[in-house]
Amino acid sequence: MAKKVALLQGNEACAHGAVYAGCTFFGGYPITPSTEVAEVMSVELPKIGGAFIQMEDEIAAMASILGGALTGAKAMTATSGPGMSLKQELLGYACIAEIPCVIINVMRGGPSTGMPTGPSQSDVLQARWGTHGDHPAIALAPSSCQEIFSETVRAFNLAEKYRMPVQVVFDEIVGHMRERIEFPEPGELEIIDRTEPTVAPEDYKPYDTQFGDVAPLAAFGSEYRYHVTGLNKAEDGFPTTKAELVDAEQRRQIRKIEDARADIESNEEYQTEDAEVIVLAYGSTARSGRYAVDRLREEGVKAGLFRPITLWPFPEKRVQELAKQTKGIIVPEMNLGQMVLEVERVVARDCAVELIGRVDGEPITPTQIMDKVKEVL
Amino acid sequence: MAERYEVRFSGAGGQGLITAGIILAQAAAIVEGKHAVQSQSYGPEARGGASKSEVIISDAPIDYPKATLVDACLAMTQVAADKYSDTIKAGGLLLLDDDLVKEDPKGDFKIYRMPITNTAKNEIGREIVANVVAMGAMVALTGIVSKEAGEKAVLDRVPEAFKELNQKAYAAGYDKMKALMD
Structure with missing residues (x-):
């Protein structure tokens, strides 16, 4: 039988991925540009006997998924910028109490209310250090609608396997754009459930x-x-x-x-083998990066793309290796320099590291990246 | 490298142009099995303001999801025509709603004018289907999907009670555009 296909927004794909992963509880408070995640969950969860609650605010939404998760459900919430700020205290609670749950953050510009309808990638350090205290973090950054589906499934798997909150962070561009999605058959993607006690x-x-x-x-x-x-x-x-x-x-x-x-990190590499310059990009920006790499290769420039799908823990070993074989790493991101700090930290002085930062609510274009690559060479 | 074909629907929020883009993407990606990405940008207001919806269609996977140089653009307001026509590629196509855009924007592109809103209001009987009239016209103008694929995508996305209305709107847009091009 042919697979079910649909033209879906990234946000819609996220909700369907959650249901596929076995999520039965969603507590949320709608906020642009993440609202469609909650909308679809409110339609889908009742169909499978799950529960959707629109809470009074983002803090309560986070609290509700911790309660839901502790009782045994796979639980998720979705938010953006200011909503994510509000969730930080309870995110810390999930870390210390080791409560498995999934938090979707469709990033928008900030701080505060910022630019609700414009794309941004300015919460990527918040995803690592937003809540106080020493704590581990897992954050995944998909860059297509199909990948949002599969990474949402993986987020649940990692949350349940390692008993901790997992964030899926993506920008408005991939959250709101529509692409063809193939729904995996049941059993096609691995589903991990938490380990339950065997002792009395x-x-x-x-x-x-x-x-x-x-x-x-x-x-x-x-x-x-x-x-x-x-x-x-x-x-x-x-x-x-x-x-x-x-x-x-x-x-x-x-x-x-x-x-x-080794189990958590996940990257995609494109034309990195002989690359003299590597574009390190995530989310929608990686799509601009790949387009730029193709154009540069046509012009005879040896460019490559390294795309971390797992942002945290950051794939430091592989980036260190690449730094030793390339002249420069360019980090385009829709913020004024966040992941670039991590790249600089792990690369040390092995190659040049250059930021392309953009915060005007417009995407980073392939042309911007191509110009920077030529500058570095 | 694979050929990208870029289509832009632009106008004001509330004119249904994002929906028009979604329907075109559905026709390409689902009905015809091509690669397509639809994206949009709009202000925080629900109505008014400049709005655009872009569809990239290709025979290979699409990396950059936004328009670079637009092959064919629709403008349903003067503001949109002025604001969004500057990235149409040389020799590209621009369709203007004759009822709402009074002045032709300047540039190296071929302009067509069609009374889109009036066709919806007076011939079909409902102004709300102007976006489907426009969608039919853009399918005829670009030939990027077949007439049948476009129609199937329209019908897939509207409730039963409105199928006939939308079918008529789509056909009117398509046929009028074909007549203009002859």
């Missing part, structure tokens, strides 16, 4: 390290009774200030992601 309820500890760095998570409200807190906690979930316990707990949380980089 009286032996259960919500942060039990005997199972490794990611402990099984029991459904809250089931026969497994446990304590959830935003305080630093011991393996049994109750607060502690014992130095060695707090230290071990904090380091474990960072380690669980550092040790899993």
Whole structure:
């Protein structure tokens, strides 16, 4: 049978990807340019027995998905700029309490209300460091409607596998543009569910390290009774200030992601083998980058594209390798210099690093990138 | 490199031009199985303001999703005609709504004029289908999808009760444009 196809917006594809991944709870508060994610979830979730709640604000929306996730549901919210700022405190709560959930951020310009209908990529450092305190972060940055679908599925998989919040960040261009989507058949994409406890309820500890760095998570409200807190906690979930316990707990949380980089990192490389200049771009900007690379190659310029699909953890090893074999890395992004800081950090002095920053609500064009490549050569 | 064909629908918010772009993309990407990307830009106002919807059609995957040099442009307001005609490529096509655009923008492109809004209002009976009249005209003007593919895409996207109305609007736009081109 032919696959189901449709012309969908990135935001719509995101919602369908979430349902495919097994999401049964969405708590949200609509905000441009992410609103269509909530719209589609409100239509699709009731059909499968799931629940959609429009909460009173973005903070409550974040709180609702933490509650939903703890009871055993795969849960998601979607927002943009100022809404993402409001969610930061509870995002930190999800980090420390290790609650699996997915947060979609369709970025818009800022700070504050900024430019609701214009594209931006200015939340990419917020995705890493927006909430306070040391914490691991996973953020995925798809660049097409089909990839928004599949990366949303992957976001749920990573959230459930590593017991933590995962952000999918994309810009208004890919969120609102429409492309042909092929719906994967059930079973075609891998679906990962969280590990549930096998011990007896009286032996259960919500942060039990005997199972490794990611402990099984029991459904809250089931026969497994446990304590959830935003305080630093011991393996049994109750607060502690014992130095060695707090230290071990904090380091474990960072380690669980550092040790899993190979599983989490995901990049696309195009014409990088012999590239003298590499364009490092993500989201819609990577599409401009690829177009520019093709044109430059036609002109005989050896350009290539490196596209991190996983922004956090940043693929530092591969970028370090590329820096040693190229003259320069160009980082176009719709902000005034965010991922470029990470590139500079990992590249050190192995090659030139140049930013193309744009914040006027217009996309970075292939011409801008081509001009910069020629400048660097 | 694969050929890109770029179409722009421009006018004011509320004229249904984003929908017109979506229908063209649907005709290309779903009905005809080509590669197509539709995108849009508009102000925060729901109505009024300058609005444009762009469709890129290609026989290969499309990287940059926005227009670079537009092959064919529709303008349904004077503001849009003035603002968006400067990126039409040399020798490209510009279709103006004769009822709403009084002055021809200057540039190296071929201009056609058609009473789009009046056709919808007076011949079809509903001004609201002006965007579908325009869509039919753009299919005829560009030939980028077949007449049948365009019609199927229109019918796929409208509720049952409005199918006949939209079918008529599409046919009127298509036929009038063909007559203008002869």
